[in-house]
Amino acid sequence: MKIEIFGTGCPKCHTAEKVIREVLTEMRQDAEVVKITDIQQIVERGVMWTPAVMIDGRKVCEGKVPTAAMVKEWLSGPA
Amino acid sequence: MSPETVGPARCACGHAEKGAAPRPARAWLQGSAILLLWLAAYLSLAPLARWAAYRLLPLAPQTHLGSSVEFLLYEFPKVLLLLTLIVFIMGIIRSFFTPQRTRSILAGQRESVGNVLAALLGIVTPFCSCSAVPLFIGFVTAGVPLGVTFSFLISAPMVNEVALVLLFGLFGWKVAALYAGTGVAIAIAAGWTIGRLKMEGQVEDWVYKARATADAPEGSQQWPQRVAAGREAVCDIVGMVWPYILAGIAVGAGIHGYVPQDFMAALMGKDAWWSVPVAVALGIPMYSNAAGIVPVILALIEKGAALGTALAFMMSVIGLSLPEAIILRKVLKPKLIAVFFGVVGAGILVVGYLFNFIF
DSSP states (O other): OEEEEEOSSOHHHHHHHHHHHHHHHHTTOOOEEEEEOOHHHHHHTTOOSSSEEEETTEEEEESSOOOHHHHHHHHHSOO | OOTTOOOSOOOOSOOOOOSOOOOHHHHHHHHHHHHHHHHHHHHTHHHHHHHIIIIISOOOTTSHHHHHHHHHHHHHHHHHHHHHHHHHHHHHHHTTOOHHHHHHHHHTOOHHHHHHHHHHHHHHSOOOGGGHHHHHHHHHHTTOOHHHHHHHHHHHHHSOHHHHHHHHHHHOHHHHHHHHHHHHHHHHHHHHHHHHTTOGGGBOHHHHHSOOOOOOOOOOOOHHHHHHHHHHHIIIIIHHHHHHHHHHHHHHHHHHHSSOTTTTHHHHSTTOTTHHHHHHHHHTTOOOOHHHHHHHHHHHHHTTOOHHHHHHHHHHHHHOOHHHHHHHTTTBOHHHHHHHHHHHHHHHHHHHHHHHHHO
């Protein structure tokens, strides 16, 4: 599973990464977490609103820091 | 727009709210009850503050300390109550306007109408300053005219609900209304001017090559989610800004009782005509969120600064910032950034003089 976090590096984006990593550890799940900070790349992937999260290329969240509950749902749902 | 902007940043994406939705009638009843409680609390603040200052604490009404403590005990909960209500309502309104929706509203507009709409939508569309560049590209590539895009980017940080509530609470509705009105006017006029100047060539080339991706269809939200979005906005924004407000009002309260009224009059008073441009110029390299700056404004005004000068300073701090220029440099050529700052700065100058003239 590949989790991509889009953000230019503001506090919100860091929080998003932290939440996701915490949930991964808690659920003992393994995933590749990638942070995408380059604006050009962010735009080319169709993200208009940071922070955004994509799981295996599918946008699951845009414009907000996900809650732990949301992350758990993404991880346990059909990815 | 600074990386620390507390601002409009909640969104509408995939709320995982489960469970039975409350029945509408019951929800309305609950809502009304809470509103009534809010009103009762708001109305009882003044007598409570007096009681706490002069009965609970052994202070006398005529002393400096007494009036300072009463000021603090009244103003802080008052501003907090107002802020909670307004942020909650804004959170609900914002759940109707995602950036994608705003963009599709604006994409079909002619310039003049577009500028007005963009400035108004800037107030209600949630967006955090880090999103300025992706939003800018998203708008421009979807066919929103450059000037209209700028109207949006200017009004979003400039007209800020926290600043609005603080101005209303501490200076009254006239000042708050003038602030919101002139902020929107600057955004409209500046965006329109930039549109007239035909600056499209001053946008970095790769922006227009960027692929405008089709939006994924958004699930429409239901009322329980919208209310939840409002609650979330309150936790987020009020939870973050209250220490600034407390500190600011405490400073204000100290000044209220002690420092002479005309302390700042010579430097920032009405007679010092040059103080408005100086205030704007000083505000550009500084950046802070609205909650941090309004109490400073209060302190300046309490010491005799002219209202227009102080407001121009505030607008410059929250509306124009160097970090923002650096972020925008990735998509705009230097000339357009200079024009952007020049036009908005000029607008703020006009507002400063206007306030000084009226009050």
